[in-house]
Amino acid sequence: MSIPNDRKYLSTHEWHKAEGNVVTIGITQFAADELTDVTYVQLPRVGATLQAGGSFGEIESVKTASDLNCGVSGTVVAVNEALTNDPGLVNRDPFGQGWMIKVQVSDLNELNALLAPADYLKNAGH
Amino acid sequence: MLKHTPFYDFHVSADARMVDYSGWEMPLMYRSVVDEHQQTRNSGSIFDVSHMGRLHFSGSDTRRFLNLVLTRPVDDMVVGQSRYALVCNESGGVLDDIIVSRDNKHYLMVCNAGNREKLIQYFTAFRREHDLDFDLADQTESTGMVALQGPKVIERLASVLPVDVKSIKRYHFETAKIMLIKLSVFRSGYTGEDGIEIILPAMMAGMAMKMLAGKMDKENATLKPAGLAARDTLRLEAGMPLYGHELDENIDPISAGLKWAVNLDSNFVGVQKLREIAAQGPKRVLVGLELEDRRIARQGTTLATSDGAPVGQVTSGTFSPTLQKSIAMAFVDADHSAIGTQLSADLKGSPSQARIVKLPFYKRSNP
Numbered sequence: 001m002s003i004p005n006d007r008k009y010l011s012t013h014e015w016h017k018a019e020g021n022v023v024t025i026g027i028t029q030f031a032a033d034e035l036t037d038v039t040y041v042q043l044p045r046v047g048a049t050l051q052a053g054g055s056f057g058e059i060e061s062v063k064t065a066s067d068l069n070c071g072v073s074g075t076v077v078a079v080n081e082a083l084t085n086d087p088g089l090v091n092r093d094p095f096g097q098g099w100m101i102k103v104q105v106s107d108l109n110e111l112n113a114l115l116a117p118a119d120y121l122k123n124a125g126h
Numbered sequence: 127m128l129k130h131t132p133f134y135d136f137h138v139s140a141d142a143r144m145v146d147y148s149g150w151e152m153p154l155m156y157r158s159v160v161d162e163h164q165q166t167r168n169s170g171s172i173f174d175v176s177h178m179g180r181l182h183f184s185g186s187d188t189r190r191f192l193n194l195v196l197t198r199p200v201d202d203m204v205v206g207q208s209r210y211a212l213v214c215n216e217s218g219g220v221l222d223d224i225i226v227s228r229d230n231k232h233y234l235m236v237c238n239a240g241n242r243e244k245l246i247q248y249f250t251a252f253r254r255e256h257d258l259d260f261d262l263a264d265q266t267e268s269t270g271m272v273a274l275q276g277p278k279v280i281e282r283l284a285s286v287l288p289v290d291v292k293s294i295k296r297y298h299f300e301t302a303k304i305m306l307i308k309l310s311v312f313r314s315g316y317t318g319e320d321g322i323e324i325i326l327p328a329m330m331a332g333m334a335m336k337m338l339a340g341k342m343d344k345e346n347a348t349l350k351p352a353g354l355a356a357r358d359t360l361r362l363e364a365g366m367p368l369y370g371h372e373l374d375e376n377i378d379p380i381s382a383g384l385k386w387a388v389n390l391d392s393n394f395v396g397v398q399k400l401r402e403i404a405a406q407g408p409k410r411v412l413v414g415l416e417l418e419d420r421r422i423a424r425q426g427t428t429l430a431t432s433d434g435a436p437v438g439q440v441t442s443g444t445f446s447p448t449l450q451k452s453i454a455m456a457f458v459d460a461d462h463s464a465i466g467t468q469l470s471a472d473l474k475g476s477p478s479q480a481r482i483v484k485l486p487f488y489k490r491s492n493p
Contacts, residue, residue, distance in 0.1 A: 036158060037445075039445035040422070062422070063355065
């Protein structure tokens with residue numbers, strides 16, 4: 001399995017990609033495959049405040065429901081509205097069009113605590 | 127140690143995600159639940175259902191015995207006919223839901239995998255207590271069973287099977303031979319689609335799979351394999367009960383909407399209680415629900431009225447690939463069970479509006 005090298009990961013399968021001080025968050029292909037067909041993604045509102053280590057929403061598939069976790073603190077500046085009507089985007093393109101939220105972060109150093117791609121893969125058992 | 131069906135090697139070679147289901151290692155899915163679901167609704171799927179129990183009954187008291195334990199008598203059944211019925215306890219609770227078929231010299235009962243051992247013990251004790259003379263042979267592991275379901279299945283198999291599948295009526299079966307393989311072909315299923323179910327000797331399963339389904343790995347194949355997850359979303363859309371969800375030993379068939387499968391004039395175990403329930407009207411009834419948002423109300427979800435009074439509980443819930451809505455079945459107090467009633471489903475503390483709708487959620491266009 002290969003995953004993008006331009007981002008950092010949580011062991012709970014969320015990827016974090018920084019562009020300036022805005023971090024885009026989504027879930028990995030591995031997580032999307034494990035969930036199977038995603039039927040619902042609950043995301044925060046633009047303007048919501050997030051804490052590193054907290055949950056920013058919920059994702060549900062026919063199989064199960066699970067929390068979405070974030071590894072950075074900051075303010076939500078965008079959410080992927082396309083997921084409301086087409087949550088299957090998460091399965092089809094988890095690292096691209098299936099992104100979930102963009103967070104304006106207060107401290108980019110928080111990303112250092114996240115897993116590098118190789119460590120995430122090791123962690124996920126690949 | 128999990129049991130393997132005769133199609134286990136096929137599942138592994140098809141890269142299925144496997145799961146423990148009632149002690150059997152079964153395919154949960156091959157591609158995706160939605161893909162397998164739509165393939166079944168639009169074309170056809172092949173399901174391994176070999177985990178289901180297959181019990182053979184023969185001997186002089188067979189018919190008498192079946193009449194005593196089944197909610198519908200078998201007296202009027204002709205050779206080649208199948209019938210859905212329940213096995214109830216004295217309090218009218220359901221021990222299992224089954225399909226009984228009459229063959230030349232025996233009756234076959236197909237029961238749920240998780241209830242097979244329980245039924246065998248119960249039937250054996252029943253035979254002793256009532257001094258009945260019949261043989262019960264468990265043929266589950268010496269045979270395999272597949273379900274081929276979908277609008278294109280009958281046409282597709284017409285040229286493959288040596289029986290005239292088109293002429294087999296719903297809930298009937300025929301026995302045929304392909305070369306040396308003896309097959310019983312039943313016009314039945316658990317998906318809401320037309321289709322057949324086939325029982326065959328276990329040792330012939332691998333060969334039969336190829337013959338029946340042909341090439342299944344092509345993008346536009348008429349038949350593709352489907353797993354237990356799709357089987358569940360399909361049966362739920364079709365409003366069909368699943369044992370352990372809509373049925374169990376504390377649920378009676380009248381409340382579960384299965385009065386059509388109960389003959390109250392017959393004399394079987396539990397009939398007194400069922401007559402009382404039917405006369406008084408059930409206190410709680412099985413209903414269909416459509417939820418307002420996309421979240422799924424899973425088994426155990428509490429349902430309440432607008433003023434917060436709990437009036438029911440979800441038995442099964444999923445996201446319907448056909449309707450693109452969150453749907454569920456639930457037991458609700460009879461006073462709050464009218465079509466159109468608005469209830470509140472408690473999804474982990476945050477409510478979703480749920481409206482009672484008619485069952486089934488899905489009905490095929492060409493029955």
